[in-house]
Amino acid sequence: MTMSTTVENISETTEEAAQVFARNAVAVGFDDLPEGVAEMTGKAIMDTLGVILPASTTSVEARLLAEHVLDFGGKGESTVLGFGTKAPAWLAGYVNGAMVNCGDYSDLHPDAAHISSPVVPAALALAERQGGVSGRDLITAVAVGVDLQCRLTRAAAAQPGGVMAPWHPAPVFGVFGAALACSKLLGLDVNQTVDALGIAFTQAAGTQEIVFGKDSTIRGFGHAVPGEVGVRAAQLAQLGISGVRNSLDGPRGLWNTYYRGIYDRELLLGGLGTRYDVLNDGFKPWPSCAFTHVFVDMVQELQRENGFAGDEVESVLVTVGDFARGQTEPLEEWRRPANSMLAKLSVPFTVATVLHTGNVTIADYAEEKRVDGEVLAMADRITSRFDPQYNFVSGAGFPGGEIEIVLRDGRVLRRQQPRAYGHPLKPMSWDGLIAKFRDCAAYSARTVPPADLDQAVEGFRTLESVDDVGALIALVG
Structure with a gap:
């Protein structure tokens, strides 16, 4: 130290x-x-x-x-x-x-x-x-x-x-x-x-x-x-x-x-x-607060391993440290975040989203999704517990967490992770980053022509060989 x-x-x-x-x-x-x-x-x-x-x-x-x-x-x-x-x-x-x-x-x-x-x-x-x-x-x-x-x-x-x-x-x-x-x-x-x-x-x-x-x-x-x-x-x-x-x-x-x-x-x-x-450095695979990511990752891992759908979930328990606790309690408030920005911070809402859809995307925080009845019903099945081992310590990286999912058929699925996908020890690949970039460009107010997007992706992938970055910015700006 x-x-x-x-x-x-x-x-x-x-x-x-x-x-x-x-x-x-x-x-x-x-x-x-x-x-x-x-x-x-x-x-x-x-x-x-x-x-x-x-x-x-x-x-x-x-x-x-x-x-x-x-x-x-x-x-x-x-x-x-x-x-x-x-x-x-x-x-x-x-x-x-x-x-x-x-x-x-x-x-x-x-x-x-x-x-x-x-x-x-x-x-x-x-x-x-x-x-x-x-x-x-x-x-x-x-x-x-x-x-x-x-x-x-x-x-x-x-x-x-x-x-x-x-x-x-x-x-x-x-x-x-x-x-x-x-x-x-x-x-x-x-x-x-x-x-x-x-x-x-x-x-x-x-x-x-x-x-x-x-x-x-x-x-x-x-x-x-x-x-x-x-x-x-x-x-x-x-x-x-x-x-x-x-x-x-x-x-x-x-x-x-x-x-x-x-x-x-x-x-x-x-x-x-x-x-x-x-x-x-690390890069975010999901458009939400980093303290929600370990829970998104754990849900996706459990879904891949056990093949269950959202409508099979009876209840969910998330175990959080002090920082994520502030994005989980009071549960009634965080299950129904008041705006899109708070939805991105909310552990219950974000976990409910990934359980319901299998992923967390930019579109999942649109206003109509924030009040989606099925997502909110899923959020109502989520509770939390506090464990200080997952407390945030400045300079020590983002903490992990635990999740327990009880399915309607009686199965109990548990997972603990020290970090989420996107962390430098669990990094996104170039292909993952490019897919993210393309998805982001699809939401631009100025429509980016497919050929321009392809050219921009290639330019950023080989940025050190680009003669004028202004021309590259113009393709997607």
């Missing part, structure tokens, strides 16, 4: 971490990326772009936001994905960032949650604005940005007792990761990159209330700000506007202000340039 760093035990001569990250980002090239990093980053880019597209038709809020932003007008630089209309790059980054998590479908690192979705929307928007950005250059920029996002999140997890900090890592750390990726795309030097990180720091904000609050649908917009700030911070630094120089380690910098000076400096800086935690 690594030791936490506090403000008291950092030497006055310790170099500002923003300077270290800036210097590394400027120096690294595509050929410097360790084996596997380019491929995994390419997967993250494709997956992130893909999960943005469905929000254009499945999220009323996303459509209203897109219409609001497009009403501003301005120079058409970058695509508002799913709608096929262009806006100024920083506004396109904002809308695409807002849409990236509307479906709760973006990538999922077991120790750092969503590491690509705060970074990729900004990088895509700026790359399209710049024009002529190669796949190799995009991969390199996203790799350093995602690496920073992951390092910040993991370093912050070193809180006493594994207690979750109140800050939401996607918007708070995302502005740094997005700004670093965009600085790399613009070819900024070290001082300009430090400035960009310092400018981004002034916008770092957002608490976990966006996750736990049940009275709004704004939760899906949690990754919006990095998409805007990343583009804008890098552009302002390029113009010569200076930012905070000690944004991470300063007396009123990120760590001292947001985390009481407590973080893990080894996780933050150790192996920089050689250790890329994107290699441990």
Whole structure:
């Protein structure tokens, strides 16, 4: 177990971490990326772009936001994905960032949650604005940005007792990761990159209330700000506007202000340039909260092994830890979630869906499905119990769970799993990710012609050979 760093035990001569990250980002090239990093980053880019597209038709809020932003007008630089209309790059980054998590479908690192979705929307928007950005250059920029996002999140997890900090890592750390990726795309030097990180720091904000609050649908917009700030911070630094120089380690910098000076400096800086935690990233096979996934996976495994249908189920008992307990109790509330976003969080509703249909898809969270009588009747057969062995511990990955299904013929089926499909130890294949991407594209407000979709899939599959990623974005945007 690594030791936490506090403000008291950092030497006055310790170099500002923003300077270290800036210097590394400027120096690294595509050929410097360790084996596997380019491929995994390419997967993250494709997956992130893909999960943005469905929000254009499945999220009323996303459509209203897109219409609001497009009403501003301005120079058409970058695509508002799913709608096929262009806006100024920083506004396109904002809308695409807002849409990236509307479906709760973006990538999922077991120790750092969503590491690509705060970074990729900004990088895509700026790359399209710049024009002529190669796949190799995009991969390199996203790799350093995602690496920073992951390092910040993991370093912050070193809180006493594994207690979750109140800050939401996607918007708070995302502005740094997005700004670093965009600085790399613009070819900024070290001082300009430090400035960009310092400018981004002034916008770092957002608490976990966006996750736990049940009275709004704004939760899906949690990754919006990095998409805007990343583009804008890098552009302002390029113009010569200076930012905070000690944004991470300063007396009123990120760590001292947001985390009481407590973080893990080894996780933050150790192996920089050689250790890329994107290699441990995971991708979601189902469009719902990660804490529901182990139960979806267990139901599907039991169905494959025992061949039962939903109408054969008498009762279901799910065993959950503390975090999933908050998405299970009170049962009456979570059996009938008040909106689609809460449905994606609900363990009973999601388990009922997979028992009833055999899978969990984007369409299963549409309004008509949320009030489907047969799904709700199945949810009424689901109860829960708490077991602290499945408690969430920050930095220790997403916990497993147990399920017991009693069938009407008297059979009792039980399963326990430490992790779900999509976890890096149980990963999705390229074929699985491509199937997911195609399915997401089918929900785009702008119809994607089959030939264009095929070309886009091939382009993302071989992203390092693409000469201009803007042309690739145009195929599906």
